[in-house]
Amino acid sequence: MTDVLRRGRASLAFAFLVQGVAFALLVTRIPAIQDRYGVSDALLPAFLAAVPVLAGIGSVATERLVKRVPPSRVLRWSQPVVLLALLGVGAGEHMAGLAVALAVFGLAVGALDASMNMLGVSLQRAYGRSIMLSFHAAYSLGGIVGASLAWVGAHWQLALWVSYLPVVLVLMPAALIGSRWYVDQEQQEGRHRDRVSGAASERGDGAGPVPFKLLLPLCLVMTVAYIGDSTVSNWSAKYLQDVLGSSEQTATVPYNVYMVTTLLGRTIGDLGVRRFGAVVVVRAGALVAAAGFAVVAGAPGEWVGMLGFTLLGLGLCVLVPQTFAAAGRLFPGASDVAVARLNVFNYVGFLIGSPLVGVLGDVWSYRGAMLVPMVLVLVALVYARSFTPEPDRYGGGHERARTADVGRGSHGL
Numbered sequence: 001m002t003d004v005l006r007r008g009r010a011s012l013a014f015a016f017l018v019q020g021v022a023f024a025l026l027v028t029r030i031p032a033i034q035d036r037y038g039v040s041d042a043l044l045p046a047f048l049a050a051v052p053v054l055a056g057i058g059s060v061a062t063e064r065l066v067k068r069v070p071p072s073r074v075l076r077w078s079q080p081v082v083l084l085a086l087l088g089v090g091a092g093e094h095m096a097g098l099a100v101a102l103a104v105f106g107l108a109v110g111a112l113d114a115s116m117n118m119l120g121v122s123l124q125r126a127y128g129r130s131i132m133l134s135f136h137a138a139y140s141l142g143g144i145v146g147a148s149l150a151w152v153g154a155h156w157q158l159a160l161w162v163s164y165l166p167v168v169l170v171l172m173p174a175a176l177i178g179s180r181w182y183v184d185q186e187q188q189e190g191r192h193r194d195r196v197s198g199a200a201s202e203r204g205d206g207a208g209p210v211p212f213k214l215l216l217p218l219c220l221v222m223t224v225a226y227i228g229d230s231t232v233s234n235w236s237a238k239y240l241q242d243v244l245g246s247s248e249q250t251a252t253v254p255y256n257v258y259m260v261t262t263l264l265g266r267t268i269g270d271l272g273v274r275r276f277g278a279v280v281v282v283r284a285g286a287l288v289a290a291a292g293f294a295v296v297a298g299a300p301g302e303w304v305g306m307l308g309f310t311l312l313g314l315g316l317c318v319l320v321p322q323t324f325a326a327a328g329r330l331f332p333g334a335s336d337v338a339v340a341r342l343n344v345f346n347y348v349g350f351l352i353g354s355p356l357v358g359v360l361g362d363v364w365s366y367r368g369a370m371l372v373p374m375v376l377v378l379v380a381l382v383y384a385r386s387f388t389p390e391p392d393r394y395g396g397g398h399e400r401a402r403t404a405d406v407g408r409g410s411h412g413l
Contacts, residue, residue, distance in 0.1 A: 005126055008183030012119050013138040015075060015178065018171050019112060020142020021149070022086050025164060026105070027233070028150040032160055033089060037098045045355075047099070051106040052347035058110020059347075063340035065111070066118065071336060072182035075115040079175045081108040083168045090160030110347075114340045120321075121328035121335050122185040130273035136321040137266035144259050185336075210331050210338045217383035218323050218330070219345040221282075224376040225319035226349025227356065228289055228312065231373050232258050234354040235366070236309055239296070243366050246302035254309040261313030269318045278322050278387040285322075286380035289315030293374030297367045319380055320346070326387045 026033075034044055062074055085108060088101035120135045146167075153163030233255060241251040265285075272281045292311030299305035327342045328335040353373070360369035 007181040011178040011181040016135045016138040017142035018175050020139040021146035024143040024146025028147050037095050052350045054106030055110035056344045056347040058107040059114040059343040062111045062114040066336045070184040071115040071118040072184045076179040078108045078111040080172050083172045087164050087168045090164040114343045117324045118336045118339045130270040132321040132325040133266045133269035140263040210334050217386040221380045222323045222345040223349040224379045227353035228316045228373045228377050230350045230353030231357050235357050244302045244305045258309050258313040261310050262317040265314045265317035279384050282387050283384045285315045285318035289377045290374050293370050297370040
């Protein structure tokens with residue numbers, strides 16, 4: 001493994017970490033943002049929904065953009081925009097300024113998420129083994145850091161811009177410096193060239209199409225994974241306090257536990273993929289996540305409820321990284337296009353998850369509402385074969401043998 005690839009992996013992991021910090025700083029300070037700008041409870045959902053919608057647009061635009069410029073360049077310049085938009089959210093004075101800052105944040109996040117995962121997929125191909133979960137582990141670590149910084153700002157009652165400015169001043173130059181070592185697919189040619197017609201550029205320039213019918217199973221898995229994730233992030237505190245009768249302070253614990261177990265699961269997840277294969281890991285993740293929702297729905301008290309949210313972190317954490325990796329394997333000659341399209345369903349799941357649980361909780365019960373994402377996450381079991389290295393050639397009894405390593409060199413990818 002060359003120093004170029006090692007530096008590329010480290011710099012990309014740092015980019016994931018920075019994005020985790022930025023996103024956590026935004027979502028964990030939503031009440032403070034609402035108070036600063038006087039956003040009403042009725043208007044707040046519109047502001048929050050606009051971010052993933054615009055992020056989806058940014059992801060679609062990135063699909064076209066990377067046909068002309070490398071994904072590394074998209075990531076290099078979208079990350080500072082995200083950080084500056086975050087600062088704009090904290091420093092604005094009027095609601096129109098908040099709307100502009102959130103719009104810029106959403107569009108840039110879409111481009112950033114898509115380009116980060118494009119580079120992650122191509123680096124995994126070059127390594128010839130599973131490393132995708134390690135990038136998302138860095139994102140989880142960034143989320144924990146960002147949430148901790150947000151707690152400090154809230155505890156000391158700091159103005160939003162005072163909380164955000166030091167983070168931006170430190171992370172933006174660090175991210176720009178780290179971007180010097182991003183590794184694009186063109187830099188890997190000659191070392192790890194896939195056997196595609198005409199050895200076309202792996203960004204999709206002149207490569208084969210990406211039929212939506214073939215990508216659809218992965219899109220569904222991505223959607224249900226984010227429905228589960230948004231359920232935890234938006235409803236865990238309310239569920240523990242209102243349904244299980246915990247204190248307000250204890251109600252903040254489940255999401256923190258969820259983030260820590262997500263980090264743990266992603267840190268060791270690549271070892272599981274290398275040992276047992278992606279199909280087995282995805283199936284296990286779906287079953288553990290479904291068990292977590294079942295425990296939450298039936299919990300007699302707060303501690304059992306927290307056990308359920310712990311299981312959710314361990315189960316859901318593997319689905320998203322492996323879905324991106326599977327898209328890269330399924331379309332080796334057009335992986336960037338596949339990743340950009342798949343990334344849109346990240347935001348679809350986010351948009352569906354929170355309102356779905358809220359509506360079901362109001363018209364039925366919150367315990368019953370938790371059973372719906374439990375059933376939905378089992379979609380990953382139905383489409384687990386889509387995670388094989390070469391699904392058109394191997395199936396059934398060959399899955400475990402063929403997926404014990406993500407790729408035997410570049411040919412398994």
